[in-house]
Amino acid sequence: ELLGTMLGGYNITPLIELLDNPVLAPIAVKGLSHTLLIFDAFHDIEEKVNAGNDFAKQIMQSWADAEWFTSKPRIPEKLTVSVFKVSGETNTDDLSPAPDAWSRPDIPLHAKAMLKIPREGITNAEQQIEALQEQGFPVAYVGDVV
Structure with missing residues (x-):
């Protein structure tokens, strides 16, 4: 779960590897679905999608639906700074x-x-x-x- 709170970097590879573990994959999906700094590791997730990994498909769908953005709180009409x-x-x-x-x-x-x-x-x-x-x-x- 802690790896899923990082925005990218050294957490990406272990989270992608967890997509093959049916017990831990849902936690990895949650973390990766809200991570945008994936870079070349996108292709690793894409390979898993093409191999039929349903957890990888959930991540791709989450990105397509922009859940990383739509799950954020609304920006207030007025900000005082x-x-x-x-x-x-x-x-x-x-x-x-x-x-x-x-x-x-x-x-x-x-x-x-x-x-x-x-x-x-x-x-x-x-x-x-x-x-x-x-x-x-x-x-x-x-x-x-x-």
Whole structure:
């Protein structure tokens, strides 16, 4: 079940393998039906469909019916957010500078290094975002080019 909560990556192959296990396949179907980052593993599921695997067919049908999308809560008519405005262009080096965040999964380390090079209106991104969070609304990152 935990593998089914991931959005893609190392969980895909084991979940696809479980489609051949009649006891665990329903759990794999549930997880894979709501996973879009399948990439080339799509062909592995397609092979199982062509071989008559009903569990793989359920996944394909779920994707065709867009259940990954239709099962989500409706977006509210109005959203109130605090805007964190960043002037100029933002690229991946601004959000997770490689020299400071060498470990891809170390998200807190990436956050500490985000926008470390000051620019107009941004002097300490972490403190500025924390101040915006105190307003009690979600923070929206807004830039000229992101």
